[in-house]
Amino acid sequence: MNRVAILTSGSDAPGMNACIRAVVRGAIHHGIEVVGIRRGYGGLIRGDIFPMTSHSVSNIIQRGGTILKSAHCPEFMTVEGRQKAYEHLVSNNVDGLVVIGGNGTFEGALHFHDEFRFPIVGIPGTIDNDLFGTDYTIGYDTAVNTALKAIDRIRDTADSHERIFLIEVMGRDSGYIAVQSGIAGGAEMVMVPEVLLSASDLVDALKKGWNRSKSSSIIIVAEGETKGTAAALADQIREQVDCQIDMRVTTLGHIQRGGVPSAYDRTLASRLGLGALEGLLEERTNVMVGVINNQLVYTPLHEAVGRPKPIRNELLRMVTILSV
Amino acid sequence: MNRVAILTSGSDAPGMNACIRAVVRGAIHHGIEVVGIRRGYGGLIRGDIFPMTSHSVSNIIQRGGTILKSAHCPEFMTVEGRQKAYEHLVSNNVDGLVVIGGNGTFEGALHFHDEFRFPIVGIPGTIDNDLFGTDYTIGYDTAVNTALKAIDRIRDTADSHERIFLIEVMGRDSGYIAVQSGIAGGAEMVMVPEVLLSASDLVDALKKGWNRSKSSSIIIVAEGETKGTAAALADQIREQVDCQIDMRVTTLGHIQRGGVPSAYDRTLASRLGLGALEGLLEERTNVMVGVINNQLVYTPLHEAVGRPKPIRNELLRMVTILSV
Amino acid sequence: MNRVAILTSGSDAPGMNACIRAVVRGAIHHGIEVVGIRRGYGGLIRGDIFPMTSHSVSNIIQRGGTILKSAHCPEFMTVEGRQKAYEHLVSNNVDGLVVIGGNGTFEGALHFHDEFRFPIVGIPGTIDNDLFGTDYTIGYDTAVNTALKAIDRIRDTADSHERIFLIEVMGRDSGYIAVQSGIAGGAEMVMVPEVLLSASDLVDALKKGWNRSKSSSIIIVAEGETKGTAAALADQIREQVDCQIDMRVTTLGHIQRGGVPSAYDRTLASRLGLGALEGLLEERTNVMVGVINNQLVYTPLHEAVGRPKPIRNELLRMVTILSV
Amino acid sequence: MNRVAILTSGSDAPGMNACIRAVVRGAIHHGIEVVGIRRGYGGLIRGDIFPMTSHSVSNIIQRGGTILKSAHCPEFMTVEGRQKAYEHLVSNNVDGLVVIGGNGTFEGALHFHDEFRFPIVGIPGTIDNDLFGTDYTIGYDTAVNTALKAIDRIRDTADSHERIFLIEVMGRDSGYIAVQSGIAGGAEMVMVPEVLLSASDLVDALKKGWNRSKSSSIIIVAEGETKGTAAALADQIREQVDCQIDMRVTTLGHIQRGGVPSAYDRTLASRLGLGALEGLLEERTNVMVGVINNQLVYTPLHEAVGRPKPIRNELLRMVTILSV
Secondary structure (H helix, E strand, O other): OOEEEEEEOOOOOOOHHHHHHHHHHHHHHOOOEEEEEOOHHHHHHHOOEEEOOHHHHOOOOOOOOOOOOOOOOHHHHOHHHHHHHHHHHHHOOOOEEEEEEOHHHHHHHHHHHHHHOOOEEEEEEOOOOOOOOOOOOEOHHHHHHHHHHHHHHHHHHHHHHOOEEEEEEOOOOOOHHHHHHHHHOOOOEEEOOOOOOOHHHHHHHHHHHHHOOOOOEEEEEEOOOOOOHHHHHHHHHHHHOOOOOOEEEEEOHHHHOOOOOOHHHHHHHHHHHHHHHHHHHOOOOOEEEEEEOOEEEEEEHHHHOOOOOOOOHHHHHHHHHHOO | OOEEEEEEOOOOOOOHHHHHHHHHHHHHHOOOEEEEEOOHHHHHHHOOEEEOOHHHHOOOOOOOOOOOOOOOOHHHHOHHHHHHHHHHHHHOOOOEEEEEEOHHHHHHHHHHHHHHOOOEEEEEEOOOOOOOOOOOOEOHHHHHHHHHHHHHHHHHHHHHHOOEEEEEEOOOOOOHHHHHHHHHOOOOEEEOOOOOOOHHHHHHHHHHHHHOOOOOEEEEEEOOOOOOHHHHHHHHHHHHOOOOOOEEEEEOHHHHOOOOOOHHHHHHHHHHHHHHHHHHHOOOOOEEEEEEOOEEEEEEHHHHOOOOOOOOHHHHHHHHHHOO | OOEEEEEEOOOOOOOHHHHHHHHHHHHHHOOOEEEEEOOHHHHHHHOOEEEOOHHHHOOOOOOOOOOOOOOOOHHHHOHHHHHHHHHHHHHOOOOEEEEEEOHHHHHHHHHHHHHHOOOEEEEEEOOOOOOOOOOOOEOHHHHHHHHHHHHHHHHHHHHHHOOEEEEEEOOOOOOHHHHHHHHHOOOOEEEOOOOOOOHHHHHHHHHHHHHOOOOOEEEEEEOOOOOOHHHHHHHHHHHHOOOOOOEEEEEOHHHHOOOOOOHHHHHHHHHHHHHHHHHHHOOOOOEEEEEEOOEEEEEEHHHHOOOOOOOOHHHHHHHHHHOO | OOEEEEEEOOOOOOOHHHHHHHHHHHHHHOOOEEEEEOOHHHHHHHOOEEEOOOHHHOOOOOOOOOOOOOOOOHHHHOHHHHHHHHHHHHHOOOOEEEEEEOHHHHHHHHHHHHHHOOOEEEEEEOOOOOOOOOOOOEOHHHHHHHHHHHHHHHHHHHHHHOOEEEEEEOOOOOOHHHHHHHHHOOOOEEEOOOOOOOHHHHHHHHHHHHHOOOOOEEEEEEOOOOOOHHHHHHHHHHHHOOOOOOEEEEEOHHHHOOOOOOHHHHHHHHHHHHHHHHHHHOOOOOEEEEEEOOEEEEEEHHHHOOOOOOOOHHHHHHHHHHOO
């Protein structure tokens, strides 16, 4: 292996830059050239490729977002798109590819590898932590801490006004952010896609709290399948409670994607970046590098893609007990 | 004056606790007793009054929200409500009242003073900075910094994805938070209630940016009169731009009210708290204490209430120039 | 088991309050009474014991420090001290004890259990992460993030002035904070007690950086055995470098102990608090509860106390490679 | 005026980048070319000059430090040095110069203007807020907030261990940071260069606190003339108190210089940057641009340089009253 390429794809996540830095510096350490691809698979299709040096990644470890830019790329889901991408890799003398992203990114990688047998390693970069084959994804720890800081702020008001707040956090198919920010934020209840809970369950929990003369409550809701989950839930609650309640809804939204990455995310990103590079050198391909029980693990992409990662029951149980 | 009472009313704002501390410790320093009233004017009407000592306000200077709790109180807008409130003050031997809050709070105070000639001093505590008679209100600096941190996070994503973001900040009748967070956040444009701007103006600005090959844009929108301002604006923009644009809307919401108060807000709150207390001692009444040009100023409540505080044109001009 | 007691001992760590909350609410959930002991073992010796309810731990999950106060207590290292402590537990009808602290705390607990066979469970609460029997201790993740934020600030100046900074972080016998904040902070080198490195090694590393035209450098130094480590090191470096170098030393000090706990620390503290309480119910005693590979593990105190936890070589290797 | 140059000099301060951005974009807005000079006056002497565009300052408003680098430059204090600097300006067709820095920077500017009558405007950029001619300097608000966050963290430990902490903050000749962070941090006492206070005064204050059963205390000390002020003070206190006290010293150091600038600093920096540029256009020269009572004010450099800015007594009085 003489030259590797790196790209970031899909939604950005804090720590992607620390990961790019690790791939680039790991390559330099091992005497390998490295090129960057701008704007994900789309940039690869257009041949937007440039050489990277140690200086290219100076002073980026602490920055959110991705210096390589990112995008979703429907064209890479076509045979023609992937063919163009392959030709650009070949004409640039690239013989290994590292892609940082989420499930959609890896699906693209899987197709690409199936067709061209091109050496490729995926790195899990998404705030949702919904990827099989790794305990944590890059960006998750930062996103949870961002959500938590927001919850802490809102609790000041909830407590001062003795109000109920429904806070919607990110996580379309996965309740990881909701559960961990709920436990750490001292929430009364957490609603996640993995567990079927109705507005009535919520009303029951609220009433129990009122019986213990709890005056304020924080409820965390994962955004779920449909937009406006938390707002719809609030309406249902209002219908089922006979007294008037002071309840507000707030949606944290895009603030959860950005920001300075946490220590954990920078360390994880550095390990996985180096692990991906060294995986390529050891001729591992068509795999995702992850961390399980604090060890680097390479999982075949076809095993990782699209496979759900369940939430531990222990965590959901904790929410209930600790809101006593 | 032998005993003063203090309450917080209306929406909470970061720094209210630092202000309560200053009133309480100022009173103790001057050999005066001090009582707290819980839950704003409502607590006064119900007689929810308790003695406060130096220890009551230990270790609260850094906390958001208000340890006295707060609420909006329609009953205080009635003669009967104010009569009950007056009786509780008299029966508790209170001979001076400090109220921390916004415009609604001062309107109540004005009525109360008109009817009972009760010594009363108001302290401006609201994140909106929309009160006449003071350059800054308690909580404003913290709210702007909170909005700014959110904008910084969102810019990571805007920049990585080359996207347009419409960010809605608080400020129903006043664009202060929008303008200052817009300047500090490097926004391309700021929409405030004080200046009539249409979606077309925004589209023009965006097109100018594209001509200079700006790839991402942040637009700050004050929440305005009607809910969903930013979302409606986004729809109008989409209609007027012929190409497809990647635009997202995010509403910062209640996170702007809470959080650890900034250095400025704690200092301002301390000054105003002490100023209110010493104002009462100097027999000032029916006034709001504020800071103008860094000097303590007492403005009669009837002059302060309901009077708009215009935004300096210099600030709006800066947004345009600096987004070149 | 009908009544458990809880105390915090030794240096405070962020997350201790979240842990106290979990023990108290876990007890209430299981129908058990719970009492708090103020100021660690010293309070137990003096009988400073009080009942706790669910409300005692409201709104504390986000606070640094410990509401139970803490202290180091030489008297508990005597037989007489422990005898008094035992008598207070008995006279207060306590039949289980939870202690949160570090190595010294557990040593005391071990003696206490040996003498009185009193049911006792320890919870690892120390920023140093130097306890055997758990992958992470409560407070470590927060301390690393605090150190990291400081490093990020200092890098602004290092980079602007093209300077070398020696930053001393906490960790007397253990380089965990140094290594993780070094990796995440993009440090050029990390000096830890576990690895013998001399000033010459540092000078070599600096010279290599200069050859690659690196203009600024961050070096992280664990505080080590003797005070003033980083300052002494700086003097040695200055002696060995023939040209004049712009080098500054800064000691982060006590800021690393406090602050709002991170999401990870609050979750870990909640798990361990609940795990300690439920361990007592399952008649586990004389153990420390920890988390290994994300599972709750109970390690006998005599196995945990005084046993070093080595730093993974992988981490030290990463520092070298990534500073290329 | 057709082409202006900009440099940053002396110690870096948060907000310098926002200021550079405002000068550059202000110039572009007014149809003027702008060049940057690297590493302060030294870079000017060496001719390290490069053209800047709107893109040069994209996405820097939130960054600490200075993208132009900075340095102290003894050579500019010589006639020869300034002669070389002048020649580089002339040969680069520069006809106006903006310098961002502190007192030393302006002293250099004053000499330079006296000799060459070169149009020059200074912008106050220093965390110390010790410049006459402006209410606030760029970086001061951020530095105070950074010190305050550190004080908040340390108070967690002070409170948990019932300890006394002496915290040394920056401010060699000026107690601004000490006073404002002391008020906002709820300190018991603040020691500043402007007011002569001895260790005995401190001991008296501490004893008064103990009489009111205060168990922890925070004392803020400005770094003062000699190194190790706080440590020396601690020794003197220990000598004068007959009982044993648990007292710790911590020096915040260089963390106060860096970090993401606050909303206030970014706004101030933007105003002053634009004000400096437009001042040059209006043929103001040999002046420093500042903000007094929220208005832009141009003060002749010879009036501003070396003139002390006193601390308001009101602030020092507040520390005493509020620590009751």
